[in-house]
Amino acid sequence: MTYDILFRNGHIITCNNNNDTYQWFAVKDGVIKKSGENEPNDMILENSEEIVDLNGNTVLPGFYDTHVHLVQTGLNYLGLDLYHVTSLEELFQKISTQIKHKTPGTIIRGYHFDVTKVLEKRFPTRKELDKVSPSNPIWINSIEFHTSALNTSALTMIDLPYHIDGIARDERNLPMGLFTGKASAFVRNRMLKRIDDRARMKGVSIAVQNAIKMGVTTIHAMEGGFTFHEKDAQFIFKNSSSFPIDILLYYQTFDLEKINSMHLKRLGGDIFLDGSFGSRTAAISSEYSDDPNNKGSLYFSQKELNYFVKEAHQKDLQIALHAIGDRAIDQALKAYEYAISFKDDYDNRHRIEHFELSDESHMKRAANMSLVISVQPAFEHRWGFKDGMYEHRLGIERARRTNNFRKMVDHGLKLCGSSDSDITSINPIYGIHCAVNHSKPEYSVTVSEAIKMFTINGAYSCHEEAFKGSLEENKLADFVILDQNPYTIEPTNIKDIQIISTYKEGIQIYSVSSKNRAEVVR
Amino acid sequence: MKELRIDLLGPIKIEYNNKSIYNKLSHKARCILCYLVTEKYVSKEKLACMFWEESSESASKYNLRYNIWSVNKLFKDLSGDEALLLEWDKDRLIISDHYTVKSDIEEFNELFINKSNEYESLSELKHKYRGSFLEGLHLKDSFEFNDWLFFLREAYQRKYLEILQKTFQHFKKMNLMEKSIEVMEEILLLNPLDEDIYVELIELHLLNGDRTCALKTYNRCVHVLREELNISPKETTVALLKKIKSQEQMPVKDLPRHHNISFYIISANQIESLISNSVDSTKKLFFVNAIPLKNLNYGLLASVIDLMINNYSVEHLSRIQPSIWSELYRINIRTRPYFKEFIHLNSPDTEKCRIFSALTELINQLIEKQPTYFLINNFAYIDNFSFEYIKYALYKNSGLNPKLILVSDEHNEKIQELKNFFTILKFDFHMIID
Numbered sequence: 001m002t003y004d005i006l007f008r009n010g011h012i013i014t015c016n017n018n019n020d021t022y023q024w025f026a027v028k029d030g031v032i033k034k035s036g037e038n039e040p041n042d043m044i045l046e047n048s049e050e051i052v053d054l055n056g057n058t059v060l061p062g063f064y065d066t067h068v069h070l071v072q073t074g075l076n077y078l079g080l081d082l083y084h085v086t087s088l089e090e091l092f093q094k095i096s097t098q099i100k101h102k103t104p105g106t107i108i109r110g111y112h113f114d115v116t117k118v119l120e121k122r123f124p125t126r127k128e129l130d131k132v133s134p135s136n137p138i139w140i141n142s143i144e145f146h147t148s149a150l151n152t153s154a155l156t157m158i159d160l161p162y163h164i165d166g167i168a169r170d171e172r173n174l175p176m177g178l179f180t181g182k183a184s185a186f187v188r189n190r191m192l193k194r195i196d197d198r199a200r201m202k203g204v205s206i207a208v209q210n211a212i213k214m215g216v217t218t219i220h221a222m223e224g225g226f227t228f229h230e231k232d233a234q235f236i237f238k239n240s241s242s243f244p245i246d247i248l249l250y251y252q253t254f255d256l257e258k259i260n261s262m263h264l265k266r267l268g269g270d271i272f273l274d275g276s277f278g279s280r281t282a283a284i285s286s287e288y289s290d291d292p293n294n295k296g297s298l299y300f301s302q303k304e305l306n307y308f309v310k311e312a313h314q315k316d317l318q319i320a321l322h323a324i325g326d327r328a329i330d331q332a333l334k335a336y337e338y339a340i341s342f343k344d345d346y347d348n349r350h351r352i353e354h355f356e357l358s359d360e361s362h363m364k365r366a367a368n369m370s371l372v373i374s375v376q377p378a379f380e381h382r383w384g385f386k387d388g389m390y391e392h393r394l395g396i397e398r399a400r401r402t403n404n405f406r407k408m409v410d411h412g413l414k415l416c417g418s419s420d421s422d423i424t425s426i427n428p429i430y431g432i433h434c435a436v437n438h439s440k441p442e443y444s445v446t447v448s449e450a451i452k453m454f455t456i457n458g459a460y461s462c463h464e465e466a467f468k469g470s471l472e473e474n475k476l477a478d479f480v481i482l483d484q485n486p487y488t489i490e491p492t493n494i495k496d497i498q499i500i501s502t503y504k505e506g507i508q509i510y511s512v513s514s515k516n517r518a519e520v521v522r
Numbered sequence: 523m524k525e526l527r528i529d530l531l532g533p534i535k536i537e538y539n540n541k542s543i544y545n546k547l548s549h550k551a552r553c554i555l556c557y558l559v560t561e562k563y564v565s566k567e568k569l570a571c572m573f574w575e576e577s578s579e580s581a582s583k584y585n586l587r588y589n590i591w592s593v594n595k596l597f598k599d600l601s602g603d604e605a606l607l608l609e610w611d612k613d614r615l616i617i618s619d620h621y622t623v624k625s626d627i628e629e630f631n632e633l634f635i636n637k638s639n640e641y642e643s644l645s646e647l648k649h650k651y652r653g654s655f656l657e658g659l660h661l662k663d664s665f666e667f668n669d670w671l672f673f674l675r676e677a678y679q680r681k682y683l684e685i686l687q688k689t690f691q692h693f694k695k696m697n698l699m700e701k702s703i704e705v706m707e708e709i710l711l712l713n714p715l716d717e718d719i720y721v722e723l724i725e726l727h728l729l730n731g732d733r734t735c736a737l738k739t740y741n742r743c744v745h746v747l748r749e750e751l752n753i754s755p756k757e758t759t760v761a762l763l764k765k766i767k768s769q770e771q772m773p774v775k776d777l778p779r780h781h782n783i784s785f786y787i788i789s790a791n792q793i794e795s796l797i798s799n800s801v802d803s804t805k806k807l808f809f810v811n812a813i814p815l816k817n818l819n820y821g822l823l824a825s826v827i828d829l830m831i832n833n834y835s836v837e838h839l840s841r842i843q844p845s846i847w848s849e850l851y852r853i854n855i856r857t858r859p860y861f862k863e864f865i866h867l868n869s870p871d872t873e874k875c876r877i878f879s880a881l882t883e884l885i886n887q888l889i890e891k892q893p894t895y896f897l898i899n900n901f902a903y904i905d906n907f908s909f910e911y912i913k914y915a916l917y918k919n920s921g922l923n924p925k926l927i928l929v930s931d932e933h934n935e936k937i938q939e940l941k942n943f944f945t946i947l948k949f950d951f952h953m954i955i956d
Contacts, residue, residue, distance in 0.1 A: 127665055134662030152668045156660045159653075161713035162676040163683065174672050182715050185750045226752040254748055272752050299752045 003028050003048045005506055008040055010054030011485060015061050015455045015470040019448055027477040030505030035473060051521050057500060058485040060451060061471050062217025062245075062478030063428035064458020067269065067353055067374045067418035070221040070247065071232035074203025075195065076422050079109035082140065087119040091140075092132045099136055107154070107194060108133065110140040111422075115147075123149045125170075126177025139191045144279040145227045148179045148187040158190040192229035200235045201242075208243045211426045212510045215480035215499040218246040219426075220418070220462065222269025222320075222353075225252030237262060244509045248462055250320055256311055266462065267312060268320035269353065272299055274328035277356070277383070277393045282325035284357060289395035296325050305335040313339035313348060318463070320351035320374065329358050333365045340369055351461060354420075356402050357394070363411040372414045372461045375405060375453070377434035378424040384439035404443045405435055415445075416461040417453035428454040432486065433495035447486050447494070477506040524601050526617075528559045529626040531678060532652025534659060538600050546596055551589050553661055558607070558617055559625050560674070565613045572666040590615070597621075626650050627678070634681055644689045648708075651682040683712065699730035715750055717743060717759060724762050728769060734906070736766045783921035784945040787928045787937060793899065796927070806894045808833070808924075812903040820853040822898070822908035823881055827854040834888050842887055849880035874907065878914045885924065894924035901930035901937070909936055916944055 003026035012022040012035070025035035026044055034044060045051070080098050085091050091113070098108055115123055129138045129151035137154035141147075150158075155177060160167070166183030168176045179187045211219060221240070224233030233251045240247040250269035251259060259267050274296055275281020280288050283296040300308075312319050313336075323332040332352050352366065353374045366373065380403050383389040390399040408415055417431045435450035445453075459469025468476050481500040489497065502510040529535040536544045536552065547555070550573060557572075558564060566586060573589075574582035590607050597606035601621075610616045617623055630650045637643035655675040661667045686709050693702040703726050710719045720743035727736035740763055747753050754760075788796065797809065810825050827850055831839060844861030851857045851864070852873065885894075898904065904912070912926065921944065930937050932946070940946070 130662075130665065130668075152660050153662070155672075156658060159657075162679055164713050164715065172669065172673075174669050182751060186713070186715060189750060225749050230749075255745060299754075301754060304754055 001028070001033065001047065003033060003044070005050045005052060006040060006044060006048035007052050007054055007059070010057055010059045010481070012054075012059040012471055012479075013451070013487070014472055015452055016472050022471070025471060025473075025477070027506035030476055030507070032471060032473055032475055032477050035471070053521050054481060058482040059471065059479050060215075060482060060486075061455040061469055062480055062502065062504065063215045063454045064218045064220070064416065064461075064469070065211065065216050065418050065421070065426050065428060065431075065454070066220040066416040066458045066461050067376065068211075068219050068221055068421045068426060069223065069228065069270075070204055070207055070219060070421075071200055071223055071235060072228065073421045073426070074200065074205070074207040075109065076111055076203070077206040078199060078203045079111055081112055082110045083112040083114065083143070084117075085113065086117055088122075088124055088128070091118070091124060092128070095129070095132045095138060099133055102136055104135040105137075107137045107139060107191070109191075109195075110138070112143045113140050113149075114143045123147060123178050125149075126151055126155065126175065129177060139187075141188075144276065144281075145188070146180060146184060146279070148184045148191075150177045150179070150187065152177075154191065157194060158187060161186070188227070189229065192231060195231075197231070197235055197239075200232070201239065204235075204239075204243070207421075207426070208245060208247075212245060212502050213499060213512075214427045214429065215482075215502050216245060216426060216428060217478040217480075217502065217504050218248065218458065218464070218468065220248050220250055220269070220458075222250045222252055225270070226272055227270075228252060244507075245504055246468075254308055256315060256317075259312075259317060260315065264317075266318035266320070268322075268351070270322040271320070273305065273321055273323045273331055274298055274325050276324060278389060280393060282357070283327035283331075284325040284394070284398075285327050288393050289398075290392050296327070298327060298331055300331070302331060302334060305331060306338045309335040310339040310342060313350070314343055316346045316348065318348050318350060320353055322353045324354045324356045326357045326359065326362070329355060329362050333362060333369075336369055336371065337365070347463075349461065349463065351416075355408075357398070358404070358408070359401065360407060360411070363408050363413060367412045370414075372416055372457075373408060374416050374418050374461065375403065375408075375435075376418055376420045376424065377403070377405070377431045377438070377450070377453075378419060378427075379403065380439045380443075381434045381437075382424060388439075400440060402440075403438070404440075405438065405445045405449075406443045409445055409449055414457050414460055415449075415453050416457045417450070429482075429497050429499070430495050433491075436491050436494055447491065451486065477503060479503050523622070524604060524620060525622045525624065526606070527624045528555060529652070530556055530560065530656055531626050531630065531650060532654070532657050534656055538597070543596070543600070547593065548589070550585075550661070551593050553659070553667065554586075554589055555593065556656060556659075557667070557670070558615065559623060560627060563610065563614050563616055566609070566615050567613060569615060572670075573661070573664055575664050575666065626652075627655075630678075630681075634685070638685065638688065641689075641692050644685055644692065647685045648682075648689060651678070651685070654679060679712070683709065694726075699726055702726050703730070703735075714746060717747060717755060720746075721759055721762065724766070728765065733766055733769050736762075736769075740766060782945075783916050783943075784947045785916060785921060785926040785928060785940065786947045787901075787930055787932060789931075790899075790929055793897070793929060796897070804893065806833075806889065806892055807897060808894065809897045809899065812898060812900045812905075812908070814900070814903040815905065818905050819907040820877065821905045823877070823911055824854045826881065826896070827884070828856065830884060830888055831856050838888060842884060846880045846883050846887075849876050850884065853877060874910070878911050881911065882915060882918050886919075889924060891923070895927055896924050897927040897929065899929045901928040902934050904936065913940065913943065916940075 006024060006026045008024040010023060012025060014020045014022060022035045022037055024040045025032045026048055027033065080094055082091060085094065095108060102108060115121060133151055135153060137157055138151040139154050140149040155175065164183045164186055166179055166181035168178035170176045221236045223236050224230050233249065236247060236249045240249060249264065251264060251267050252269050252271055253267060274283035280291050280294055281296050283298045286295065288294045309319060321332045323329045329352065336350050349372050351372045351374055355373045355375060384402055390402050405415060417428065419426045419431060431454055432450040435445050435453060436447055438444040456465060456469035459465040468478060471479055480502050483498040483500050486494050486497060498512065500512055501508055523539060525539055527537045534552065534556065536547065536555065554569065554573065570582040570586040574585045577585065593607055594605040598604060604618060604620050606618055606621060608616055608618045630647060633643050633647050638647065655678045656671055660671060686705055690702055690705040693705060703723060706719060706723045706726060710716065720739055723739045724736045727739060743759065744755055747755055808829050810822065810829055812822050815821055839860055842860065847857040847860035848864055
C-alpha cells in the first residue's frame with residue numbers, strides 16, 4: 001500500500017482506550033492507515049509519497065469545541081466588544097473610533113455592554129448615540145441580551161410597533177432608544193435580520209481561522225432560537241462545508257418538522273431551561289445570596305418540556321438542553337427520564353449543556369441515562385475563584401459546589417469540553433488547563449481526562465467516535481502539533497502550550513512560524 | 523395645471539404633474555417640503571433652527587435661504603415661472619397657492635376624522651397607509667426634526683391600528699370570518715409578538731370551522747413566543763388547544779353514524795379493470811383526478827363541473843337554471859355562457875353552502891335517474907373544501923345516486939374520517955356491470 005504522507009518522529013498521544021502513544025502514522029486519503037510505536041520500517045518509508053518530521057513534538061487529536069455560538073462569535077469580530085467599558089464617555093470614544101473604519105450606513109453592533117460597570121449606571125440614549133453616530137446605525141446589546149439601545153438611524157430601520165411593551169420614553173413621550181422585554185426581542189430580531197450573509201461569512205471566517213489556530217478541527221455550532229436568529233442557523237446549514245474544519249449544526253429550535261425536513265440528526269444547544277448566574281436568572285432551589293426573594297426562573301413547565309423532549313426522542317434525535325441551576329438540571333433530567341421511559345432502544349446521547357450546579361444525585365441520574373455533559377472549564381477560572389461571581393451570587397457554601405468535574409467523571413459521565421464562545425474564547429488548551437487546575441483543586445481532573453474532554457469525548461458527544469476524536473487506524477488524520485507535552489509540563493503551565501500546526505484530514509491548515517515546526521523532509 | 527403631490531405614508535413620493543421629481547431635490551429640501559406640507563405655515567426661524575441645529579444663526583439662515591432658492595429654481599423651471607415657496611407675514615414660509623398641493627396625509631386625515639366609521643372609508647384608509655410616516659427617513663443633524671418624525675410615525679401607526687381594529691370589528695359583526703382573519707393577520711404583521719392577537723385569530727378560525735388553520739395559528743403562536751421571548755403561552759391560550767382538539771372530536775361523538783349511507787374504495791391498480799368493464803349504456807362512470815394542491819379550495823369540484831360540461835350537450839346544459847350556473851361561476855368560469863346575471867354575494871360564509879347546493883342540483887338535474895358513478899382518483903390529494911363536499915353529497919343523496927368510488931388507501935386519514943359517519947364498501951366488480 002502507498003501512503004500520501006508519513007508523519008514520523010513524534011510523540012503521538014492517540015487518546016484511544018489504552019492511551020497508547022506512537023512515534024509515527026501514515027495517511028492515505030485523509031485517513032490514518034498505519035501507525036507504530038517504533039521507527040517506521042523501510043517499506044513504509046519507501047511507500048510514502050511525502051514524509052514530515054515532527055521533530056519529537058507532541059501530537060494530539062484535533063480538538064473539538066462542543067458548544068460555540070459561531071455566528072455570534074463571528075459577528076463579534078466585526079462589532080465592538082463593550083465588556084470592559086467603564087463609562088459612557090469611553091463607549092462613545094469606542095464607537096467614534098469604529099466608525100472611522102466603516103462606510104456610512106454600515107450597522108455598528110456593540111455587545112456585552114454591562115450597565116453595572118459604567119460610571120453612570122445607565123444605557124446611552126438615542127440622542128447621545130446620534131451625536132456620536134449620525135449616519136451609521138448603532139445597536140448596543142446588554143451583556144445578557146435583554147436590553148438594546150439604538151440611535152435614530154437604527155430605529156428608523158426597524159418599523160417599530162409603538163404599542164409594544166418595553167419602549168423607554170423621554171419626557172416628551174418619545175422613544176429614548178432603549179428597549180427591554182418584548183420590544184428588545186423585536187429590535188433584536190429585526191436588527192439581526194438586517195445583517196446580511198456576507199457579514200456572517202466574513203465574521204465566521206475570522207472565527208474559524210482563529211479556532212484553527214487554537215487547534216480546533218470540529219465545532220458544534222449552537223445556532224438559532226431565543227436571543228439568536230433563524231438566519232444564523234440557516235447560514236451554518238448552507239455554508240458549513242465552505243470552511244476547512246467540520247462544523248456541526250445544533251439548531252436551537254422546537255420545530256421538529258423543520259429539523260426533519262433538513263435531515264438533521266440533532267437539535268438544541270442553548271434551549272434555555274433557565275438563564276445564567278450572572279444575570280441571576282439561573283433556576284436555583286434557594287434564593288440568590290445577593291438578591292433575596294429571587295430563585296431565578298424556569299422558562300418551561302415540566303409538562304411542556306416533557307412533551308417536546310419525548311417528541312424529539314421518539315424521532316431518534318439527539319437533544320441538547322441548557323441547564324445551569326440545580327432546579328433546571330433537575331427539570332432536564334426529569335424530561336429525559338420521562339422520554340426514555342417510553343422508548344429506550346436508540347443511543348441518542350442526549351446532552352445537558354453547562355450542568356454547573358449539579359449535585360451527586362443529578363450526576364447519578366444523568367449517568368444512568370448515559371447522558372453527555374457539555375462543560376466549560378474556563379467558567380471556573382472566570383467566576384469560580386474566591387470573591388468571584390459564583391460566590392457573590394450563590395454564597396460561599398453553594399459556590400463550593402459548582403462544576404465538580406472530578407465527581408462527574410467518577411460517576412461515569414462522559415464530559416465534552418467547550419468554550420460557549422462568545423462567553424469565553426475558543427481555546428481548548430486553556431479549557432484543558434482550567435479542567436486540570438480547577439479553582440477548587442479537588443474537583444480537577446487528570447491531564448488525560450481533560451484532553452479527552454476536548455477530543456474523543458467531543459467526538460462521542462456527536463456520534464463521531466468511530467472516525468474522529470483519536471489518532472487510530474481508519475480514523476481521520478485530524479491532529480495538532482504542540483510545542484510542549486501536556487503530560488510532562490508543570491500542570492499550572494498547560495495554558496502556555498502553543499499550537500505549532502493544525503491538520504485536517506492530513507492537510508496542514510495552520511502552521512506557526514517556529515523553530516519546532518514540522519518539516520517536510522521529502 | 524400646476525399640481526404637486528407628496529405622499530408621506532410609506533416610502534416618500536414627490537411628483538409634479540404626475541412625474542416624480544424626487545431625485546431632483548436634495549435630501550434636506552425633500553425634508554423641508556415634507557415638513558411644510560404637513561405643518562402648513564412654518565416660521566423661517568424655526569425651520570432654520572430645526573434643520574441646521576448645529577450651525578450658527580447666520581449659517582443656518584443662509585442654508586435655509588439657499589434651499590428655498592434651489593427648490594424655487596426647480597419649480598420655476600418646471601412650471602414656467604412660478605416659485606413654490608413664498609414668504610408670508612414676513613417670517614412665515616408657505617407653499618404658493620398657485621400650486622395645487624395634494625398629499626396622502628391630508629386625504630388620510632380627512633377620511634379618518636369624518637368617515638372612519640364607514641366601511642368603504644376604512645378600506646380606503648387602509649390602502650392609503652402604505653407604510654410608516656416618511657418610512658426609512660431621518661436627518662442626521664436634527665434632533666428636533668427626528669423627534670417630529672417619531673411623533674408622527676407613532677401617531678399615524680396608531681391611527682392605522684385603529685383602522686384595522688375598526689375594520690376587523692366591521693367584518694366580525696357582518697360574520698365575514700375570512701375577511702376578519704385577513705385583518706387580524708395585518709395587525710399581527712405590525713407586532714408579531716402579540717399573543718392576544720394570535721388568540722383572537724385562533725378563535726376566528728374556530729368560528730369559521732377551520733380547525734386546521736386554528737391549530738396552525740396556535741403552533742405559530744407557541745413557536746414565536748418560545749423562539750423570540752422564551753416564554754410559554756398563557757394558560758388561557760393553552761386552553762384553546764383543548765378547544766381546537768375537542769372541535770375535531772365533537773362531530774364524531776355527537777353525530778350519529780349513517781350505516782345505510784355508503785361509498786366504495788378501490789386501489790389504484792383496480793382502476794383499469796373497472797373502467798374497461800364498465801361499458802354499459804345504462805350506467806355512467808365519471809372519472810375525476812384529485813391533484814396534489816390541497817390549498818386550492820374547490821379544486822376537485824371545479825373539475826367535476828368541467829366533466830359535466832364536457833359530457834352533456836349544450837341543450838342539456840341550457841336547461842339548467844341560470845342561478846345554478848351563476849353560483850358555480852365562483853369556482854369555474856366555464857359556466858359563464860349559461861347565465862346572464864351574477865348573484866350578489868354578501869358573505870363568504872354562505873358561499874360554501876350555496877356552491878355545494880348548486881353543484882348537487884347541477885349533477886342531479888343532469889344525470890336525472892341514470893345510475894351514475896363518480897370515481898375520484900388520488901383521493902388523498904383532495905382539497906379540504908371538496909372533501910367537505912363529499913360529506914355533504916353523501917348526506918344529501920344518502921349515498922344512492924350518484925355513487926362514489928374513491929381510489930385510496932383505507933388508512934388514509936380522510937377515509938378514516940368518512941368512516942366515522944358512513945359505511946365503506948369494498949370494491950365489488952359486479953356493482954358496475956350488474
